[in-house]
Amino acid sequence: MEAKPVDAEQFKTGMRSLAGAVSIITSAHAGRRYGMTATAVCSASAEPPTVLICVNKLATTHGAIAKSKLFCVNVLRADDWELSTSFSGAQTGEGRFKSRDWAKLATGSPVLIDSLASFDCRVVNKLLHGTHTIFLGQVEQVLLGKKGKPLLYSEGQYAKLASLTLGEPLPEGLDYWGF
Numbered sequence: 001m002e003a004k005p006v007d008a009e010q011f012k013t014g015m016r017s018l019a020g021a022v023s024i025i026t027s028a029h030a031g032r033r034y035g036m037t038a039t040a041v042c043s044a045s046a047e048p049p050t051v052l053i054c055v056n057k058l059a060t061t062h063g064a065i066a067k068s069k070l071f072c073v074n075v076l077r078a079d080d081w082e083l084s085t086s087f088s089g090a091q092t093g094e095g096r097f098k099s100r101d102w103a104k105l106a107t108g109s110p111v112l113i114d115s116l117a118s119f120d121c122r123v124v125n126k127l128l129h130g131t132h133t134i135f136l137g138q139v140e141q142v143l144l145g146k147k148g149k150p151l152l153y154s155e156g157q158y159a160k161l162a163s164l165t166l167g168e169p170l171p172e173g174l175d176y177w178g179f
């Protein structure tokens, strides 16, 4: 079958089927706090501990990360979908931060109290690609919250896991982080 060039709409439709965990990426620059909702977040390496994020160049948080070379990934709980909405456009600037408590760790980026986990990072590499910049952040500090279900995003909607378990547990030491 002859392949046709992929247009952005086709790409986005396919990507909507890729369920993702929702985080809030924060940064701070020149005394101001910045933050945005993101699903393009993943573990890049365990040694050294490194997180990868993809940030649209038009997002206000992009400039803060590029200038400060700092960011924090705050992994959201299933109940936090309204916070996600605030950080994806329903609120702007400082208004995004007002409904919750925030702290600072090693880098000074805002850290969400009661996230599932927060990864406080210093940018060690970046790649400009199309509409986005891919930042690699070395994790300088981790805040672990109490265990809970993550907030997911799938087919343009927020979702949560019906259950945290499916199938048999993987044998001891053979789960993903065992490698």
Ligand SMILES: Cc1cc2nc3c(=O)[nH]c(=O)nc-3n(C[C@H](O)[C@H](O)[C@H](O)COP(=O)(O)O)c2cc1C
Residues within 6 Å of the ligand: 022, 035, 036, 037, 038, 039, 040, 041, 054, 055, 056, 057, 058, 059, 060, 061, 084, 087, 088, 089, 153
């Ligand atoms: C569920 C969800 C996931 C998102 N993931 C990303 C992402 O990974 N990268 C990105 O650049 N924007 C992502 N966005 C869009 C930004 O959150 C949105 O553009 C944000 O408002 C930009 O900030 P600004 O309004 O301060 O410019 C996502 C939005 C939603 C609702």
